[in-house]
Amino acid sequence: EPEVTQTPSHQVTQMGQEVILRCVPISNHLYFYWYRQILGQKVEFLVSFYNNEISEKSEIFDDQFSVERPDGSNFTLKIRSTKLEDSAMYFCASSERVGGSSTDTQYFGPGTRLTVL
Amino acid sequence: DQQVKQNSPSLSVQEGRISILNCDYTNSMFDYFLWYKKYPAEGPTFLISISSIKDKNEDGRFTVFLNKSAKHLSLHIVPSQPGDSAVYFCAATPVSARQLTFGSGTQLTVLP
Numbered sequence: 001e002p003e004v005t006q007t008p009s010h011q012v013t014q015m016g017q018e019v020i021l022r023c024v025p026i027s028n029h030l031y032f033y034w035y036r037q038i039l040g041q042k043v044e045f046l047v048s049f050y051n052n053e054i055s056e057k058s059e060i061f062d063d064q065f066s067v068e069r070p071d072g073s074n075f076t077l078k079i080r081s082t083k084l085e086d087s088a089m090y091f092c093a094s095s096e097r098v099g100g101s102s103t104d105t106q107y108f109g110p111g112t113r114l115t116v117l
Numbered sequence: 118d119q120q121v122k123q124n125s126p127s128l129s130v131q132e133g134r135i136s137i138l139n140c141d142y143t144n145s146m147f148d149y150f151l152w153y154k155k156y157p158a159e160g161p162t163f164l165i166s167i168s169s170i171k172d173k174n175e176d177g178r179f180t181v182f183l184n185k186s187a188k189h190l191s192l193h194i195v196p197s198q199p200g201d202s203a204v205y206f207c208a209a210t211p212v213s214a215r216q217l218t219f220g221s222g223t224q225l226t227v228l229p
Contacts (some may be wrong), residue, residue, distance in 0.1 A: 004160070005179035027132075031215060043161065043206065056215055091160050105151065106217060110161035 001027040004109035006092050007085030012115045013082055021077045021112045031055070032068065032075045033093040033106060043091065049075065082116045087115050120144045121209050124219035131228050136194040138223050140207030143188065147209035151217070152192045154203045161192070161206055168212070197227045207210060 005024045013019050025032050034046040048055040049067050064080045079086055090113075093106040094103075122141045130136045138152075148169035153161035167174040167181045167190070174181050181191045194201055204224050208217040 026200070033215065035217075042221050043217075043219040045206075045218070048213075048215035058216065091199075093160075104149065105163050105166055107163060110158075110160045 002028075004092055004094055004107055005029050006090075006109040008112060010113045010115070011117065015084055015116055016081050018053045019079050019082055019114065021074045021079075021090050021092075021114070022108055023077075024073050025075055025092065026093030026107060027073070029075075029094035029096050029107075031097065031106075032069070032109045033065075034077045035091045035108075036060070036088040036095060037091065037111075038085075038088040044078070068089065079114075082114075084116050087114055120148060121207055121218050121220040123205075123207055123223050125223050126221070127224040127226070129226045130197050132197045132199055136192075136197045136201065136225055136227065138192040138194075138205050138207075138225065140190050140192075140220055141188060141191075142209050142210075144209070144218070145188070146211040147218070148212050150159050150181070150190050150203075151208045151210075152179075153206045153208060154201075154205060155222070156203050164205075194225075197225075199227045199229050201225060202227050207229060 010111050015036045021088040028057045032049045037043045040072050045058050047057045066078045091111045092109040095106045150165040151166040155161045165176050165179045165181050167183050172183050183190045204220045204222040207220040210217050
């Protein structure tokens with residue numbers, strides 16, 4: 001069964017450093033997403049991406065965040081200058097399309113645990 | 118932001134019995150709803166979904182009910198199995214949008 005994969009599973013970084021989280025969405029999916037879950041809190045939407053551009057972003061997704069699809073398979077989230085409060089699980093997801101049918105279901109990867117020291 | 122609420126943080130049921138997990142929403146623009154299951158250190162796993170044109174959707178042991186007038190949905194698991202023990206998240210989105218709004222989750226424990 002196709003699945004979303006994410007690397008690394010755990011990333012430790014120093015405050016102020018740049019990190020890149022990587023995702024390989026399901027191959028025939030067209031929409032890609034990043035979510036995060038701070039420990040003890042809800043899963044929160046960050047950004048959606050379609051046709052090589054951002055479709056929607058939340059207020060969390062400020063100028064220190066960026067996303068990119070550098071090739072035909074990878075989807076990345078970059079945090080330019082990490083802060084302590086960026087420590088969280090980051091989940092990538094993908095869906096075939098949107099529109100309220102079963103093909104719009106978002107499938108999640110296993111997550112990357114980001115720890116900012 | 119409490120647009121999607123799961124008021125029960127935990128639920129314990131006996132193996133073989135029915136598990137009922139509840140979810141309430143406030144945003145009337147939501148018209149597509151999903152349930153995810155999550156084990157520790159893993160990503161959410163899709164279980165079942167329902168669009169607002171339906172009031173019920175079944176998939177094997179899982180059934181989701183939607184009451185639009187009450188802005189309430191529920192997930193029924195029958196019969197419950199120990200392997201169902203996990204955190205269950207309700208999520209919602211407007212059809213035209215792409216961002217899921219999640220509830221806080223309910224920890225289901227199925228006792229053997």
